[in-house]
């Protein structure tokens with residue numbers, strides 16, 4: 001059974017709903033995005049996470065920004081920018097948070113850089129942002145999952161990018177992903193999560209067979 005992260009939540013009721021439906025992680029975006037939340041909003045959202053673990057998504061944060069977010073009590077920081085291995089390690093020791101690093105995947109070669117991040121706690125494999133995009137993620141774009149054939153993950157990892165209730169079972173079967181992360185695939189209106197889609201995604205992922 002794959003674990004599930006629902007990312008880009010902005011509304012306390014939706015956070016509570018995703019947690020009740022069985023989301024393992026709920027993600028809050030602290031970066032330019034239609035899903036961006038403030039520190040004050042996040043403080044309120046954290047009251048609704050139930051049994052789900054909250055994840056703070058940041059893009060190339062400064063020390064002060066990362067410390068302010070960590071001070072809210074997030075156990076995990078998802079780095080979705082151009083953070084180097086050294087910067088990821090620095091942010092880990094500065095915040096005390098576990099670090100998940102997002103890696104943009106377009107070709108098999110892109111997986112090579114993963115070995116240069118020895119200090120991180122987890123990986124998130126996402127499609128690279130489309131050409132000309134100014135936002136680091138949440139584009140609803142998938143990469144070619146066959147790139148992962150024969151790849152052995154050196155860390156716990158999640159598959160992300162363009163996942164939906166319709167394709168998540170196929171994605172898990174194709175890649176053996178132990179966890180999946182979704183943002184735009186559970187929205188009907190950009191930036192607004194849809195209960196029916198959130199429920200369908202979690203159910204499809206949890207019912208899926210890993211190879």
Ligand SMILES: O=C(O)c1ccccc1N[C@@H]1O[C@H](COP(=O)(O)O)[C@@H](O)[C@H]1O
Pocket residue numbers: 007008027029031032033034035036057059080124126135136137138139140141160161162163181182183184185
């Ligand atoms: O969701 C966002 O708005 C976002 C903004 C900036 C960086 C990352 C973001 N989301 C992450 O992007 C991937 C893929 O999202 P999608 O399902 O394809 O929309 C996922 O890891 C989100 O956590």
